[in-house]
Amino acid sequence: MLDAAAVQDLRRQHYNATLAGVRKAHDTLWCFRVKPDFPIPDFHPGQYTTLGLGLWEPRHAGAAPEKGLDEKKVRRLGRRAYSVSHPVADPGNGRLAPEGLGYLEFYIVMVAGGGSEPAPLLTPRLFLLNQGDRLYMGEKFTGEYTLEAMADIRHRSDALVVFAGTGTGEGPHNFMIWQLLASGFQGRIASIVCVRYKSDLAYEAIYRRLEKKYPNLSYHTLTTREADTAHQKIYVQDYIASGKFESDIGRRMDPANTHLFLCGNPAMIGIPKIRGGQKLWPEGKKGVIQIMEERGFRMDLGKNRGNVHSEKYW
Ligand SMILES: Cc1cc2nc3c(=O)[nH]c(=O)nc-3n(C[C@H](O)[C@H](O)[C@H](O)COP(=O)(O)OP(=O)(O)OC[C@H]3O[C@@H](n4cnc5c(N)ncnc54)[C@H](O)[C@@H]3O)c2cc1C
Numbered sequence: 001m002l003d004a005a006a007v008q009d010l011r012r013q014h015y016n017a018t019l020a021g022v023r024k025a026h027d028t029l030w031c032f033r034v035k036p037d038f039p040i041p042d043f044h045p046g047q048y049t050t051l052g053l054g055l056w057e058p059r060h061a062g063a064a065p066e067k068g069l070d071e072k073k074v075r076r077l078g079r080r081a082y083s084v085s086h087p088v089a090d091p092g093n094g095r096l097a098p099e100g101l102g103y104l105e106f107y108i109v110m111v112a113g114g115g116s117e118p119a120p121l122l123t124p125r126l127f128l129l130n131q132g133d134r135l136y137m138g139e140k141f142t143g144e145y146t147l148e149a150m151a152d153i154r155h156r157s158d159a160l161v162v163f164a165g166t167g168t169g170e171g172p173h174n175f176m177i178w179q180l181l182a183s184g185f186q187g188r189i190a191s192i193v194c195v196r197y198k199s200d201l202a203y204e205a206i207y208r209r210l211e212k213k214y215p216n217l218s219y220h221t222l223t224t225r226e227a228d229t230a231h232q233k234i235y236v237q238d239y240i241a242s243g244k245f246e247s248d249i250g251r252r253m254d255p256a257n258t259h260l261f262l263c264g265n266p267a268m269i270g271i272p273k274i275r276g277g278q279k280l281w282p283e284g285k286k287g288v289i290q291i292m293e294e295r296g297f298r299m300d301l302g303k304n305r306g307n308v309h310s311e312k313y314w
């Protein structure tokens with residue numbers, strides 16, 4: 001619909017960043033390393049920005065096809081929010097990644113779509129990029145999901161910080177964990193990651209190295225679609241509610257010195273609706289917030305800060 005010159009012109013007009021590199025876990029799960037043309041602003045681990053590509057860009061054949069775009073729509077930029085991830089450490093020697101990488105890492109899965117859902121807009125386009133290609137990055141980095149939320153235990157050696165993510169929900173935790181380790185945090189850090197397949201654990205090798213160097217760090221993986229797990233799925237909620245997680249880390253989660261950070265699938269998190277000051281919990285399986293509130297924890301409500309914090313993706 002648009003000729004090559006028009007596409008070049010739109011790219012020049014809209015794009016302000018370059019794909020500096022990619023680390024691929026598999027075909028549809030990548031760590032995108034993006035270098036913006038603008039100086040990387042100060043922001044906190046856990047925050048997010050936006051990435052975008054023009055709707056004139058081609059789509060991955062493995063994603064549900066989009067309905068035809070008219071001449072006006074095809075000139076638009078498709079943007080989505082992405083938490084900033086982090087390489088954390090060198091997988092070869094386990095040395096912590098240095099400060100000031102010169103790029104930002106984003107941990108992104110291609111949403112294939114299909115069925116009755118609308119065709120996914122951005123990821124089928126992102127997964128056709130090559131190193132050196134141009135794209136859009138938002139200049140604003142924002143979000144309350146940061147380590148500021150655990151300021152009360154930051155300097156306690158008896159502190160416990162638990163990160164739990166589904167799929168790419170692990171992304172912001174990687175940056176937060178890097179910062180805790182780089183700043184000499186003395187408390188205990190545990191990261192739980194639940195994915196469909198082992199091949200979806202893009203950061204596991206890095207954490208296995210780090211666990212050897214940092215006795216206060218542990219990494220806990222759950223898969224749900226491997227032959228040995230598909231028929232008895234253990235979700236993050238099950239792992240916590242059953243007491244297995246506490247048994248694995250060898251201590252109880254005490255609300256006096258523990259904070260939890262939850263990111264990813266909204267059902268894992270289970271944010272309640274607040275009606276007349278009452279919490280209406282989502283129906284079905286309890287989410288982690290409800291499980292923890294029943295154990296004396298308080299969800300973070302922004303103004304009223306608690307010890308269970310969350311970032312939901314959809
Ligand atoms: C604050 C915030 C931070 C985010 N950070 C990340 C991130 O770091 N990495 C990332 O991959 N995505 C992240 N997302 C989701 C991201 O914004 C897009 O929704 C996602 O990449 C799909 O975009 P799309 O245009 O291809 O599909 P859309 O047209 O946006 O389709 C959305 C549908 O895809 C599913 N979906 C969306 N994101 C995911 C996901 N990550 N994993 C599984 N299913 C998903 C949901 O069913 C959702 O309804 C974040 C979202 C928010 C709100």
Ligand SMILES: NC(=O)c1ccc[n+]([C@@H]2O[C@H](COP(=O)([O-])OP(=O)(O)OC[C@H]3O[C@@H](n4cnc5c(N)ncnc54)[C@H](OP(=O)(O)O)[C@@H]3O)[C@@H](O)[C@H]2O)c1
Nearest residue numbers: 028109110111112113166167194195196224235265267268
């Ligand atoms: N992972 C892949 O191999 C793969 C490959 C190609 C494309 N994709 C695309 O990527 C998109 C996202 O896939 P993803 O695997 O990264 O993310 P996801 O679908 O959010 O799954 C991440 C993990 O969360 C689990 N989960 C699902 N429902 C839950 C609930 N109610 N409570 C707690 N945990 C729950 C999943 O288990 P379940 O097994 O029960 O879902 C899985 O272990 C999909 O749209 C898919 O099209 C994925």
